[in-house]
Amino acid sequence: GENVEQHPSTLSVQEGDSAVIKCTYSDSASNYFPWYKQELGKGPQLIIDIRSNVGEKKDQRIAVTLNKTAKHFSLHITETQPEDSAVYFCAASDSGGYQKVTFGTGTKLQVIP
Amino acid sequence: GAVVSQHPSWVICKSGTSVKIECRSLDFQATTMFWYRQFPKQSLMLMATSNEGSKATYEQGVEKDKFLINHASLTLSTLTVTSAHPEDSSFYICSARDLSRQETQYFGPGTRLLVL
Numbered sequence: 334g335e336n337v338e339q340h341p342s343t344l345s346v347q348e349g350d351s352a353v354i355k356c357t358y359s360d361s362a363s364n365y366f367p368w369y370k371q372e373l374g375k376g377p378q379l380i381i382d383i384r385s386n387v388g389e390k391k392d393q394r395i396a397v398t399l400n401k402t403a404k405h406f407s408l409h410i411t412e413t414q415p416e417d418s419a420v421y422f423c424a425a426s427d428s429g430g431y432q433k434v435t436f437g438t439g440t441k442l443q444v445i446p
Numbered sequence: 447g448a449v450v451s452q453h454p455s456w457v458i459c460k461s462g463t464s465v466k467i468e469c470r471s472l473d474f475q476a477t478t479m480f481w482y483r484q485f486p487k488q489s490l491m492l493m494a495t496s497n498e499g500s501k502a503t504y505e506q507g508v509e510k511d512k513f514l515i516n517h518a519s520l521t522l523s524t525l526t527v528t529s530a531h532p533e534d535s536s537f538y539i540c541s542a543r544d545l546s547r548q549e550t551q552y553f554g555p556g557t558r559l560l561v562l
Binding site: 367369374375376377378379382422432433434435436437438439 | 450452478480488489490492495539541543550551552553554555556558
C-alpha cells in the first residue's frame with residue numbers, strides 16, 4: 334500500500350516568515366495530493382490540493398509543488414500569521430476504486446508573534 | 447458548501463456499552479464515506495470505507511464485528527462501537543467524498559469518545 338512520509342514533525346517560524354513542509358510518497362500510481370490543516374480538537378480542513386497533471390498550484394499565501402519523478406510534494410506558506418498555527422497533514426490518494434487517502438505523520442506549525 | 451457533520455461531538459460511556467456515531471453530508475451526496483481514528487498527537491488512521499447500500503470495507507486489523515458501519519443513504523453513515531473498552535477511547539473522524547469534485551474528501555468535526 335501507499336506510504337507517506339512527512340517532515341519536519343515540528344516547525345517554529347516567526348510571524349511573517351515562510352514555512353515549508355515536505356512529503357514523499359511510495360506509490361507511483363497515486364495521482365491526488367491534498368493538504369489538510371487540523372486545529373486542536375477539530376477535524377481536518379482541506380486547504381489545498383494538487384493532481385498529478387499539475388506541477389504547482391497556488392492559492393493566496395499557500396502553494397503546493399509536486400515532483401512526480403521524485404515522488405515528493407511540498408507545502409509552502411508565505412507571510413505566516415499566528416492563526417496559521419496548527420497541525421498540517423499531507424496525503425496521497427490511493428489509485429484503487431475507492432480512492433482511499435493515506436495521511437502523512439503531520440507537522441505541528443507554530444507561528445511566533 | 448461541502449459541509450460534513452458528526453454527532454455527538456463527544457461522548458463518555460461505561461465499559462461494555464455500545465456507542466453510535468453519526469456522520470452526515472449536509473449539502474452534497476456522498477456514495478462513499480470514510481471512518482478514521484486518531485490517537486493523541488498521531489495521524490489519522492483509516493478504519494473503514496463505507497459505501498451506500500453495500501457492506502463496508504475494513505482495513506487490516508480493524509474488527510468489523512466491533513466497529514459496525516451502516517451507510518443507509520447518500521448523506522448518512524453511522525459507526526457503532528460495540529462493547530466499548532477503555533482502549534477504544536479516541537477521536538473518531540468521518541469524511542465524505544463529493545462526487546462532483548472527484549477525489550476530494552471533506553471531513554467532519556470529529557467525535558471524542560471516552561470509555562470509562
